[in-house]
Amino acid sequence: MSDSFLSSKLIENISQKISTQKDKPGLYAVATPIGNIFDISFRAIHILRKSKIIFAEDTRNSRKLLDFYEIDRPLVACHEYNETLPQVVNQIHQNEYYSLISDAGTPCISDPGYRLINWCIEHNVAKG
């Protein structure tokens, strides 16, 4: 058994502080690792866990990441090359959390997803 990477005191500290943060509901564009599975932030995990639905470019790839970090939320495909947007936005409601992730990196930097973001901005449900 290896030494614990994070002490129990630190985890307690993070758990307490992250759960009392003033997040706002909406759609979050969440950055995921590009090559190293540990290139993901505490806040990314926190927001993904709070999400009612996680929209992903490739649900098979993303499921591996979510499984590793024990994030048991529904994954829905949201890519450019088919007409999923109408079905996707039908599932979005105000006052809930949603995440958009791409295969790797930050959604919309060089990936699909901007149509969903645009829709959410127009409908006042897009967040940071």
Next chain:
Amino acid sequence: MSDSFLSSKLIENISQKISTQKDKPGLYAVATPIGNIFDISFRAIHILRKSKIIFAEDTRNSRKLLDFYEIDRPLVACHEYNETLPQVVNQIHQNEYYSLISDAGTPCISDPGYRLINWCIEHNVAKG
């Protein structure tokens, strides 16, 4: 006491996998939070903890972040507006880990630090 943000099984998994990663010694430019303390990755914490010295733009600001994440490494100021570079590079040796952090965000994107990075590239000690 709040629910644990990360389960003990997940922490054990992260501890084991992150400690057996094939990192290479050198200088790492490590991204730190811009506004939310939880916007930091597991790998950032791992590399900061392995660093013989952490070079920082503002050591007082950075100390708060390092204290929160229980990173007990020497902090050395490395900013643009004085002539610290000769003293700084005197402390850098091959086959050791070093980190460069800025006040917030990724070093060198819009912060000082490029002179140290350049020196390390020339002397073959710069990394990702």
